Amino acid sequence: MAVAQRDPHTGYTTTGHEWNGITELNRPVPKVIWLFLAATIIFSVIYWVLMPAWPLVETYTKGVLGVDQRSSLAENLRIAAADRASWTQQIETRNFAEIQADDSLMQIVRNTGRPLFEDNCATCHGMKGQGGHGFPRLTDDAWLWGADPATVAETIRVGINSTHNETRVSQMQAFGRDGILDRAAILDVVTYVRSLAGAEPTGDERSDSIAAAAEVFAANCAACHGESGTGNTELGAPDLTDESWIYGGDRQSVYTTVYRGRQGHMPHWEGRLSALERKLLTLFVLDLGATKQ
Ligand code: HEC
Numbered sequence: 001m002a003v004a005q006r007d008p009h010t011g012y013t014t015t016g017h018e019w020n021g022i023t024e025l026n027r028p029v030p031k032v033i034w035l036f037l038a039a040t041i042i043f044s045v046i047y048w049v050l051m052p053a054w055p056l057v058e059t060y061t062k063g064v065l066g067v068d069q070r071s072s073l074a075e076n077l078r079i080a081a082a083d084r085a086s087w088t089q090q091i092e093t094r095n096f097a098e099i100q101a102d103d104s105l106m107q108i109v110r111n112t113g114r115p116l117f118e119d120n121c122a123t124c125h126g127m128k129g130q131g132g133h134g135f136p137r138l139t140d141d142a143w144l145w146g147a148d149p150a151t152v153a154e155t156i157r158v159g160i161n162s163t164h165n166e167t168r169v170s171q172m173q174a175f176g177r178d179g180i181l182d183r184a185a186i187l188d189v190v191t192y193v194r195s196l197a198g199a200e201p202t203g204d205e206r207s208d209s210i211a212a213a214a215e216v217f218a219a220n221c222a223a224c225h226g227e228s229g230t231g232n233t234e235l236g237a238p239d240l241t242d243e244s245w246i247y248g249g250d251r252q253s254v255y256t257t258v259y260r261g262r263q264g265h266m267p268h269w270e271g272r273l274s275a276l277e278r279k280l281l282t283l284f285v286l287d288l289g290a291t292k293q
Protein backbone atom coordinates (compact mmCIF):
# COMPACT_ATOMS: atom_id res chain seq x y z
CA MET A 1 0.00 0.00 0.00
CA ALA A 2 1.13 3.53 -0.70
CA VAL A 3 2.26 5.28 2.42
CA ALA A 4 3.12 8.98 2.23
CA GLN A 5 6.42 9.84 3.86
CA ARG A 6 8.39 12.99 4.33
CA ASP A 7 11.48 13.30 2.16
CA PRO A 8 14.42 14.16 4.42
CA HIS A 9 16.33 16.15 1.73
CA THR A 10 13.64 18.54 0.47
CA GLY A 11 11.19 18.48 3.31
CA TYR A 12 8.26 17.66 0.99
CA THR A 13 6.03 14.65 1.52
CA THR A 14 6.11 11.96 -1.13
CA THR A 15 3.07 10.66 -2.97
CA GLY A 16 3.72 7.29 -1.46
CA HIS A 17 4.15 5.66 -4.85
CA GLU A 18 7.32 3.69 -5.14
CA TRP A 19 9.08 2.13 -8.15
CA ASN A 20 12.00 -0.06 -7.22
CA GLY A 21 13.00 2.23 -4.42
CA ILE A 22 12.35 5.48 -6.29
CA THR A 23 9.63 7.64 -4.76
CA GLU A 24 7.78 10.69 -6.10
CA LEU A 25 7.68 14.04 -4.32
CA ASN A 26 4.26 15.55 -3.77
CA ARG A 27 4.94 19.10 -5.02
CA PRO A 28 2.51 21.77 -6.28
CA VAL A 29 2.17 22.45 -10.05
CA PRO A 30 4.86 25.05 -10.98
CA LYS A 31 3.63 28.65 -11.24
CA VAL A 32 4.81 29.07 -14.80
CA ILE A 33 2.36 26.38 -15.92
CA TRP A 34 -0.53 28.18 -14.19
CA LEU A 35 0.54 31.45 -15.74
CA PHE A 36 0.74 29.93 -19.17
CA LEU A 37 -2.69 28.35 -18.79
CA ALA A 38 -4.15 31.63 -17.62
CA ALA A 39 -2.56 33.50 -20.55
CA THR A 40 -4.02 31.12 -23.12
CA ILE A 41 -7.48 31.38 -21.56
CA ILE A 42 -7.29 35.17 -21.56
CA PHE A 43 -6.08 35.08 -25.15
CA SER A 44 -8.95 32.89 -26.30
CA VAL A 45 -11.55 35.04 -24.55
CA ILE A 46 -10.15 38.15 -26.25
CA TYR A 47 -10.04 36.30 -29.55
CA TRP A 48 -13.71 35.25 -29.24
CA VAL A 49 -14.65 38.85 -28.67
CA LEU A 50 -12.62 40.21 -31.60
CA MET A 51 -12.89 37.51 -34.26
CA PRO A 52 -15.66 35.33 -35.68
CA ALA A 53 -15.81 32.37 -33.29
CA TRP A 54 -18.90 30.55 -32.04
CA PRO A 55 -21.52 28.97 -34.28
CA LEU A 56 -25.09 29.93 -33.33
CA VAL A 57 -28.27 28.38 -34.67
CA GLU A 58 -28.66 30.57 -37.76
CA THR A 59 -25.52 32.66 -37.72
CA TYR A 60 -22.29 32.91 -35.72
CA THR A 61 -20.60 35.38 -33.40
CA LYS A 62 -19.03 37.81 -35.88
CA GLY A 63 -16.48 39.44 -33.57
CA VAL A 64 -16.12 43.16 -33.04
CA LEU A 65 -13.36 43.51 -35.70
CA GLY A 66 -15.74 42.36 -38.44
CA VAL A 67 -13.06 40.18 -40.10
CA ASP A 68 -14.59 38.06 -42.87
CA GLN A 69 -12.46 35.90 -45.16
CA ARG A 70 -14.98 36.11 -47.97
CA SER A 71 -14.94 39.88 -48.07
CA SER A 72 -11.15 40.03 -47.73
CA LEU A 73 -10.86 37.58 -50.67
CA ALA A 74 -13.20 39.76 -52.72
CA GLU A 75 -11.10 42.77 -51.81
CA ASN A 76 -7.88 41.00 -52.84
CA LEU A 77 -9.45 39.98 -56.15
CA ARG A 78 -10.56 43.54 -56.75
CA ILE A 79 -7.01 44.80 -56.10
CA ALA A 80 -5.55 42.11 -58.40
CA ALA A 81 -8.00 42.97 -61.17
CA ALA A 82 -7.23 46.66 -60.86
CA ASP A 83 -3.53 45.86 -60.95
CA ARG A 84 -4.01 43.69 -64.04
CA ALA A 85 -6.19 46.27 -65.75
CA SER A 86 -3.39 48.81 -65.47
CA TRP A 87 -1.15 46.78 -67.79
CA THR A 88 -3.69 44.81 -69.89
CA GLN A 89 -5.03 48.11 -71.12
CA GLN A 90 -1.55 49.27 -72.07
CA ILE A 91 -0.77 46.02 -73.92
CA GLU A 92 -4.10 46.22 -75.71
CA THR A 93 -3.85 49.81 -76.81
CA ARG A 94 -0.15 50.41 -77.46
CA ASN A 95 1.55 49.19 -80.62
CA PHE A 96 4.22 46.48 -80.77
CA ALA A 97 7.18 48.86 -81.08
CA GLU A 98 6.05 50.93 -78.09
CA ILE A 99 5.61 47.87 -75.90
CA GLN A 100 8.95 46.41 -76.99
CA ALA A 101 10.65 49.65 -76.03
CA ASP A 102 9.08 49.65 -72.57
CA ASP A 103 11.11 47.52 -70.15
CA SER A 104 8.48 47.24 -67.44
CA LEU A 105 5.80 46.11 -69.93
CA MET A 106 8.23 43.62 -71.47
CA GLN A 107 8.85 42.19 -68.01
CA ILE A 108 5.10 41.58 -67.74
CA VAL A 109 5.14 40.03 -71.22
CA ARG A 110 7.90 37.63 -70.12
CA ASN A 111 6.10 36.67 -66.91
CA THR A 112 2.61 36.23 -68.35
CA GLY A 113 3.74 34.96 -71.78
CA ARG A 114 5.76 32.06 -70.44
CA PRO A 115 2.87 30.07 -68.91
CA LEU A 116 0.73 30.83 -71.99
CA PHE A 117 3.51 29.56 -74.23
CA GLU A 118 4.16 26.49 -72.11
CA ASP A 119 0.47 25.59 -71.99
CA ASN A 120 -0.33 26.11 -75.66
CA CYS A 121 2.79 26.08 -77.81
CA ALA A 122 5.53 24.12 -76.06
CA THR A 123 4.13 20.70 -77.04
CA CYS A 124 5.19 21.45 -80.61
CA HIS A 125 7.74 24.25 -80.42
CA GLY A 126 9.54 23.07 -77.27
CA MET A 127 9.60 24.57 -73.76
CA LYS A 128 12.03 27.29 -74.85
CA GLY A 129 10.76 27.64 -78.43
CA GLN A 130 13.73 25.63 -79.66
CA GLY A 131 11.56 23.62 -82.07
CA GLY A 132 11.99 19.99 -83.05
CA HIS A 133 11.68 17.77 -86.09
CA GLY A 134 8.85 19.23 -88.18
CA PHE A 135 8.36 22.17 -85.81
CA PRO A 136 10.27 25.35 -86.49
CA ARG A 137 12.60 26.92 -83.96
CA LEU A 138 11.13 30.26 -82.91
CA THR A 139 14.28 31.66 -81.35
CA ASP A 140 16.36 32.17 -84.49
CA ASP A 141 16.27 34.68 -87.34
CA ALA A 142 14.89 32.18 -89.85
CA TRP A 143 11.21 32.97 -90.35
CA LEU A 144 8.94 31.18 -92.79
CA TRP A 145 6.50 34.07 -92.92
CA GLY A 146 8.57 36.98 -91.67
CA ALA A 147 9.72 38.40 -88.33
CA ASP A 148 7.52 41.48 -88.39
CA PRO A 149 5.29 41.49 -85.24
CA ALA A 150 2.10 41.95 -87.26
CA THR A 151 3.06 38.94 -89.41
CA VAL A 152 3.82 36.74 -86.42
CA ALA A 153 0.55 37.83 -84.79
CA GLU A 154 -1.33 36.93 -87.97
CA THR A 155 0.33 33.47 -88.12
CA ILE A 156 -0.76 32.85 -84.54
CA ARG A 157 -4.27 34.11 -85.28
CA VAL A 158 -5.02 32.03 -88.39
CA GLY A 159 -2.46 29.20 -88.23
CA ILE A 160 -0.78 27.47 -91.16
CA ASN A 161 -2.74 24.92 -93.19
CA SER A 162 -5.21 25.06 -90.31
CA THR A 163 -8.99 24.84 -90.20
CA HIS A 164 -9.37 28.64 -89.93
CA ASN A 165 -11.05 30.01 -93.04
CA GLU A 166 -8.33 32.63 -93.49
CA THR A 167 -5.47 30.21 -92.74
CA ARG A 168 -2.04 30.70 -94.21
CA VAL A 169 -1.53 28.00 -96.83
CA SER A 170 1.81 26.48 -97.71
CA GLN A 171 2.66 23.30 -99.43
CA MET A 172 5.66 21.78 -101.07
CA GLN A 173 4.70 19.13 -103.57
CA ALA A 174 5.99 15.53 -103.50
CA PHE A 175 8.52 15.62 -106.34
CA GLY A 176 9.43 11.93 -106.09
CA ARG A 177 6.16 10.30 -105.10
CA ASP A 178 4.20 12.26 -107.69
CA GLY A 179 6.75 11.46 -110.41
CA ILE A 180 7.74 15.08 -111.11
CA LEU A 181 11.47 14.31 -110.82
CA ASP A 182 13.28 11.00 -111.20
CA ARG A 183 15.52 9.60 -108.50
CA ALA A 184 18.76 10.81 -110.11
CA ALA A 185 17.46 14.38 -110.42
CA ILE A 186 16.30 14.34 -106.80
CA LEU A 187 19.67 13.08 -105.59
CA ASP A 188 21.37 15.85 -107.57
CA VAL A 189 19.09 18.57 -106.29
CA VAL A 190 19.54 17.31 -102.73
CA THR A 191 23.30 17.72 -103.11
CA TYR A 192 22.67 21.17 -104.55
CA VAL A 193 20.36 22.26 -101.74
CA ARG A 194 22.83 21.05 -99.13
CA SER A 195 25.61 22.95 -100.86
CA LEU A 196 23.49 26.11 -100.66
CA ALA A 197 23.56 25.79 -96.89
CA GLY A 198 27.31 25.30 -96.99
CA ALA A 199 27.40 21.50 -96.51
CA GLU A 200 30.53 19.87 -97.89
CA PRO A 201 29.58 17.09 -100.36
CA THR A 202 29.80 13.73 -98.56
CA GLY A 203 31.28 10.57 -100.11
CA ASP A 204 28.37 9.63 -102.33
CA GLU A 205 27.54 13.20 -103.34
CA ARG A 206 29.41 14.07 -106.52
CA SER A 207 30.32 17.71 -106.69
CA ASP A 208 29.86 17.70 -110.48
CA SER A 209 26.18 16.97 -109.91
CA ILE A 210 25.82 20.38 -108.35
CA ALA A 211 26.07 22.15 -111.70
CA ALA A 212 23.45 19.88 -113.28
CA ALA A 213 21.21 20.28 -110.27
CA ALA A 214 21.32 24.06 -110.45
CA GLU A 215 19.16 23.74 -113.57
CA VAL A 216 16.76 21.34 -111.90
CA PHE A 217 16.51 23.78 -109.02
CA ALA A 218 15.88 26.78 -111.25
CA ALA A 219 13.15 24.91 -113.10
CA ASN A 220 11.39 23.25 -110.15
CA CYS A 221 12.21 24.95 -106.91
CA ALA A 222 13.11 28.57 -107.54
CA ALA A 223 9.47 29.57 -108.02
CA CYS A 224 8.93 29.13 -104.30
CA HIS A 225 12.38 29.14 -102.72
CA GLY A 226 13.77 31.96 -104.89
CA GLU A 227 16.51 31.75 -107.49
CA SER A 228 19.26 31.74 -104.94
CA GLY A 229 17.28 29.56 -102.50
CA THR A 230 16.76 32.25 -99.90
CA GLY A 231 13.05 31.47 -99.57
CA ASN A 232 9.89 33.51 -99.88
CA THR A 233 7.92 34.74 -96.91
CA GLU A 234 4.86 35.33 -99.09
CA LEU A 235 4.57 31.56 -99.55
CA GLY A 236 6.03 30.37 -96.27
CA ALA A 237 8.85 28.77 -98.27
CA PRO A 238 11.94 28.46 -96.08
CA ASP A 239 15.36 29.89 -96.74
CA LEU A 240 17.48 26.91 -97.84
CA THR A 241 20.79 28.72 -97.50
CA ASP A 242 20.84 29.02 -93.71
CA GLU A 243 21.75 26.48 -91.07
CA SER A 244 18.23 26.28 -89.76
CA TRP A 245 16.31 23.16 -90.85
CA ILE A 246 12.76 22.24 -89.92
CA TYR A 247 13.02 18.68 -91.19
CA GLY A 248 16.77 18.12 -90.95
CA GLY A 249 19.63 19.04 -93.25
CA ASP A 250 21.28 15.65 -93.56
CA ARG A 251 21.14 13.94 -96.95
CA GLN A 252 18.42 11.45 -96.02
CA SER A 253 16.13 14.12 -94.50
CA VAL A 254 16.45 16.49 -97.45
CA TYR A 255 15.82 13.56 -99.80
CA THR A 256 12.66 12.67 -97.90
CA THR A 257 11.51 16.31 -98.02
CA VAL A 258 11.91 16.51 -101.78
CA TYR A 259 10.57 13.00 -102.42
CA ARG A 260 7.45 13.26 -100.26
CA GLY A 261 6.88 17.00 -100.10
CA ARG A 262 6.03 18.81 -96.87
CA GLN A 263 3.00 20.49 -95.43
CA GLY A 264 3.35 21.57 -91.83
CA HIS A 265 0.27 22.20 -89.70
CA MET A 266 0.11 24.98 -87.19
CA PRO A 267 -3.24 25.30 -85.41
CA HIS A 268 -5.04 28.66 -85.41
CA TRP A 269 -5.53 30.39 -82.07
CA GLU A 270 -8.33 32.82 -82.81
CA GLY A 271 -11.30 31.56 -80.82
CA ARG A 272 -9.05 29.65 -78.43
CA LEU A 273 -6.92 32.50 -77.09
CA SER A 274 -8.09 36.07 -76.62
CA ALA A 275 -6.64 38.93 -78.67
CA LEU A 276 -4.72 40.02 -75.56
CA GLU A 277 -3.26 36.54 -75.06
CA ARG A 278 -2.24 36.34 -78.72
CA LYS A 279 -0.60 39.73 -78.53
CA LEU A 280 1.29 38.67 -75.39
CA LEU A 281 2.44 35.51 -77.17
CA THR A 282 3.57 37.42 -80.26
CA LEU A 283 5.69 39.69 -78.08
CA PHE A 284 6.90 36.74 -76.04
CA VAL A 285 7.96 34.72 -79.09
CA LEU A 286 9.81 37.67 -80.64
CA ASP A 287 11.48 38.31 -77.30
CA LEU A 288 12.66 34.66 -77.17
CA GLY A 289 14.63 35.33 -80.33
CA ALA A 290 15.83 38.75 -79.22
CA THR A 291 17.19 37.57 -75.88
CA LYS A 292 18.44 34.24 -77.33
CA GLN A 293 17.20 32.20 -74.39
C1 HEC B 1 0.37 21.19 -83.15
C2 HEC B 1 1.67 21.77 -83.17
C3 HEC B 1 1.80 23.27 -82.97
C4 HEC B 1 1.34 24.03 -81.91
C5 HEC B 1 0.56 23.57 -80.70
C6 HEC B 1 1.79 25.36 -82.17
N1 HEC B 1 2.48 25.43 -83.34
FE1 HEC B 1 3.33 27.07 -84.16
N2 HEC B 1 3.86 25.99 -85.78
C7 HEC B 1 3.70 24.63 -85.94
C8 HEC B 1 4.24 24.21 -87.22
C9 HEC B 1 4.28 22.80 -87.76
C10 HEC B 1 4.72 25.38 -87.84
C11 HEC B 1 5.38 25.47 -89.20
C12 HEC B 1 4.39 25.24 -90.29
C13 HEC B 1 5.11 25.04 -91.58
O1 HEC B 1 6.06 24.28 -91.60
O2 HEC B 1 4.70 25.66 -92.58
C14 HEC B 1 4.46 26.47 -86.91
C15 HEC B 1 4.78 27.80 -87.15
C16 HEC B 1 4.67 28.81 -86.23
C17 HEC B 1 5.06 30.18 -86.47
C18 HEC B 1 5.64 30.72 -87.75
C19 HEC B 1 7.12 30.62 -87.73
C20 HEC B 1 7.77 31.24 -88.92
O3 HEC B 1 8.91 30.88 -89.15
O4 HEC B 1 7.15 32.09 -89.59
C21 HEC B 1 4.82 30.88 -85.32
C22 HEC B 1 5.09 32.34 -85.04
C23 HEC B 1 4.26 29.95 -84.38
N3 HEC B 1 4.18 28.71 -84.95
C24 HEC B 1 3.87 30.28 -83.09
C25 HEC B 1 3.14 29.44 -82.28
C26 HEC B 1 2.56 29.85 -81.03
C27 HEC B 1 2.70 31.23 -80.39
C28 HEC B 1 1.90 28.78 -80.54
C29 HEC B 1 1.07 28.69 -79.26
C30 HEC B 1 -0.03 29.58 -79.16
C31 HEC B 1 2.08 27.69 -81.48
N4 HEC B 1 2.83 28.14 -82.52
C32 HEC B 1 1.54 26.43 -81.32
C33 HEC B 1 3.12 23.78 -85.04
C34 HEC B 1 2.50 24.17 -83.87
Ligand code: HEC
Pocket residue numbers: 170171172173175189190193217220221222223224225235236237238240244245246247248254257258262263264265
Ligand atom coordinates in the same frame (compact mmCIF):
# COMPACT_ATOMS: atom_id res chain seq x y z
C1 HEC C 1 5.07 25.35 -104.28
C2 HEC C 1 6.20 25.92 -103.61
C3 HEC C 1 7.44 25.05 -103.45
C4 HEC C 1 8.19 24.45 -104.40
C5 HEC C 1 7.96 24.46 -105.90
C6 HEC C 1 9.27 23.80 -103.72
N1 HEC C 1 9.17 24.00 -102.38
FE1 HEC C 1 10.44 23.33 -100.98
N2 HEC C 1 9.23 24.04 -99.55
C7 HEC C 1 8.09 24.79 -99.78
C8 HEC C 1 7.45 25.06 -98.52
C9 HEC C 1 6.16 25.84 -98.32
C10 HEC C 1 8.23 24.44 -97.54
C11 HEC C 1 7.96 24.43 -96.03
C12 HEC C 1 7.03 23.29 -95.78
C13 HEC C 1 6.67 23.17 -94.33
O1 HEC C 1 7.40 23.68 -93.49
O2 HEC C 1 5.67 22.56 -94.05
C14 HEC C 1 9.35 23.82 -98.24
C15 HEC C 1 10.36 23.14 -97.60
C16 HEC C 1 11.48 22.66 -98.22
C17 HEC C 1 12.59 22.06 -97.56
C18 HEC C 1 12.70 21.82 -96.06
C19 HEC C 1 13.49 22.90 -95.40
C20 HEC C 1 13.73 22.61 -93.95
O3 HEC C 1 13.98 23.60 -93.24
O4 HEC C 1 13.67 21.47 -93.48
C21 HEC C 1 13.50 21.72 -98.53
C22 HEC C 1 14.83 21.05 -98.32
C23 HEC C 1 12.94 22.12 -99.79
N3 HEC C 1 11.71 22.70 -99.58
C24 HEC C 1 13.56 21.93 -100.99
C25 HEC C 1 12.90 22.11 -102.21
C26 HEC C 1 13.43 21.69 -103.46
C27 HEC C 1 14.78 21.03 -103.66
C28 HEC C 1 12.52 21.99 -104.38
C29 HEC C 1 12.56 21.71 -105.87
C30 HEC C 1 12.76 20.36 -106.26
C31 HEC C 1 11.40 22.63 -103.71
N4 HEC C 1 11.68 22.67 -102.37
C32 HEC C 1 10.28 23.09 -104.34
C33 HEC C 1 7.60 25.21 -100.97
C34 HEC C 1 8.06 24.76 -102.18
